[in-house]
Amino acid sequence: MAKFNRYLITAALPYANGPVHIGHLAGCYLPADIYVRYLRAKKADVKFIGGTDEHGVPITIKAMQENVTPQDIVDKYYKIINESFAEMGISFDIFSRTSRQVHHETAAAFFLKMYNDGRFEEKESEQYFDEVKQMFLADRYIVGTCPVCGNDRAYGDQCERCGTSLSPEELINPRSALSDAVPVKKKTKHWYMPLQDYEPWLREWLLEGHKEWKNNVYGQCKSWLDNGLQSRAMTRDSNWGIKVPLPDAEGKVLYVWFDAPIGYISATKELTPNWADYWCKDDTKLVHFIGKDNIVFHCIIFPAMLKAHGGFVVPENVPANEFLNIEGEKVSTSRNWAVWVHEYVKDFPDQQDVLRYVLCSTAPETKDNDFTWKDFQDRNNNELVAIFGNFINRTMVLMHKLCNGKVPAFHADVKDAKDDALMNALQEAKQKIEDALENFRFRDALQEMMNTAREGNRYLQEKQPWILAKTPELQAENQKLIDNCLHLCLQLTANLAIFSNPFLPFTAKKICHMLKVVDRMLEWENAGSLKLVSVGYSLRPPELLFKKVEDEQVKAQVDKLHAGLKKSAAVTTPATPPPAPAAPPKAEIQFDDFAKLDLRVGTIIQAEKVEKADKLLKLLVDLGTEKRTVVSGIAMHFKPEDIVGKQVTLVANLAPRKMRGIESQGMILMAEDNGKLVFVNPAEMVSPGSGVS
């Protein structure tokens, strides 16, 4: 009994301020596409919604950096992003933009309905204002010194060196990123959504009602709810975005995380006049595919908005993925440590399915995972070429050679246990793939698909039709065995086209072409059937489905990655998130200012991770006469066991600060080389406590 009669599948809206990289693909677009292709093959009523998020601070910052208008930026990147997805076969029914009229109208009406129903609190607060530029500064526009690691280019919302989440108030010496002026506090009015009012409903709907959600998603939501929700401003001071549709709201726009998810609704409206069937009828299954950084917005804030507005379905599942690292390092668009999709399709023409295969095989479904070019090569050469491609190629070649290029008959009188075993394996595989896909376990489903090809190879190897054909005196008898073997192998090939279609759509089409069957064969109801290609039907000659990836190609890609990294450090042409503007030289100081610093060399004698803070290490530093506890945001750069015994330079007279409940009594000096942190220490070992001057 199907509870749902239609599906509405969304994939996170990427910011139109940079191209998409393979981490984006692996995180949500590929899994969403696999799921949608499977649903379409099941002939489900499904709409797949995507588009670009064209509002918000990252867009305006990028525009300022490139000295163009925000509109120029979003036009440029919408095109690149849209093409990248199309080339990779991400089969959106619509790929819209939040700058379109339909979205401005939809989002404004959504806000107004909530406003008229009394869903907002109007509050005045003090926010940083740039008197030179005459504008309020979003957190990202404020830079200053990170209180945790001392990075003097930390943002008002986060330090990108140590990863600590910050508020502008926590920055030491805050400055405007636009004018370098010291910002002043000024009163401003905004509309807040009291999220705490929705907490009982969220607990019932999500924590009680959706225990089946992925652990990483459920756990994050639970911890948000357990920490208590607060009112959150749903408007911002800016001139780029959707204007707040109220008379007294000059210079105010909707918060980008208020408007962006409404973009799913606007895009559906743009796609079909029947959009309300998908958004307002209870028998719709709404699924949001996102990366883990967007969980709170899709599982808490947007559902609360939908609930507050009323009349909409809420998500049935939010299968968020973790992050994909590249060659062992976190993707960083600002450092250009990324594999860009639009470059991949140029470097590997007609090999989209290889990337789709590798990204699905290593998808960060339950934890962060790593992409390496070596693994890309291995999976292509050892799995796609050697198992999947090899089975289908051998089947086609042997059929042309031993069966005159026509689908041979199946002779039930000589059927044996091996034939039965293969047929059973096919039925089991179908069931397992279906279960895995229904439950968002795409890696398992893909592996099962590959195992089916593996079974095919084993079967061919056991049957050895080429040997059967080599004994002329038994030719007539053996032909029946040869026929049975290749008949089954051809039916299996057709099934592999159906199984692989959600993952490898380009390959599935090629197989259909070779088998001279129409795409309709790929419908899921045909999976498991042994009557997919008809006896006596003549087939096309085999074409190679996959080719080897050579060592030189791997080397070229790894070199490109490293070369790109250096280039970006020199020229600074970053995408999201934007880097801090180049730090201006600091003002001249007098010797007296310098002399105020008490710098001392100490030895790290203990180091441990700080619980629930993956960036922080708690260090005990021996200064000879005393030992100091120092909390340092270097946990992403050093393992505790590697740094015990190292000498470091400590700012010993910095006022103590509490971090995660631990009093930090000093700050360790670090040199930063292109994102890599290095301790500043004397050229030779010195006694702990030695002064530096």
Ligand SMILES: [Zn+2]
């Ligand atoms: Zn920091």
